[in-house]
Amino acid sequence: MPDSFLIFIAVILWLLFGLGLAKHIGLKKRCTVTVEARCVFSDTPDWTAHPTSDTQRYCSLAKWEYTYNGKVYQVEDEKASRVLAERVGAVQKMQINPELPQEYYSDDSILLMLLAGLAAGAVTAYILLDYLAQFSPVPFYMPF
Numbered sequence: 001m002p003d004s005f006l007i008f009i010a011v012i013l014w015l016l017f018g019l020g021l022a023k024h025i026g027l028k029k030r031c032t033v034t035v036e037a038r039c040v041f042s043d044t045p046d047w048t049a050h051p052t053s054d055t056q057r058y059c060s061l062a063k064w065e066y067t068y069n070g071k072v073y074q075v076e077d078e079k080a081s082r083v084l085a086e087r088v089g090a091v092q093k094m095q096i097n098p099e100l101p102q103e104y105y106s107d108d109s110i111l112l113m114l115l116a117g118l119a120a121g122a123v124t125a126y127i128l129l130d131y132l133a134q135f136s137p138v139p140f141y142m143p144f
Contacts, residue, residue, distance in 0.1 A: 006127055013120030020113030031095035031105035037064040039090045040074065066094060068101045075104055 041063035061077045073096075097103040 006123060010120060010123040010127060013116055013123060017113060017117040017120050020116060024113060027097075027103070027105040028095075030097045030099070031103065033068065033096050033098045034093050035066040035068055035096055036091055037066040037075075037094040037104075039063070039088050039092075040065045042088055064092075064094065064104075066096070068096060068098075071101070073101050075102055077106075 039062050042061070063074055063076045065072060065074045067073070095105040
């Protein structure tokens, strides 16, 4: 029988995945207006990317500025989840909530959610294989 700690970890990972998925779906439904946002701050220390590239593979936090209905808004990334870090001055399209313009949708948040889902699936598969092994008429070897 799998140990209760692994079951606890699997439950936590599935909860993180479910909460992340619910937040992602909710933001995608609410954030229906497309604006062009300009990066006004990035904590990326060094740029080692190709000189003509605007991005580099590095996790960073960025601050974005955009105008909606004549008012300027600034938003910060909630977490360092970007696969591509932005240079100050870079421009990208962003989906915002017209009712609450400080709320925005970013595809970057889906990366962490998918990683939690993959980890939850792996732990769950291990637990199921371990459980099913006790009913197998043939000795079942799990290499880990």
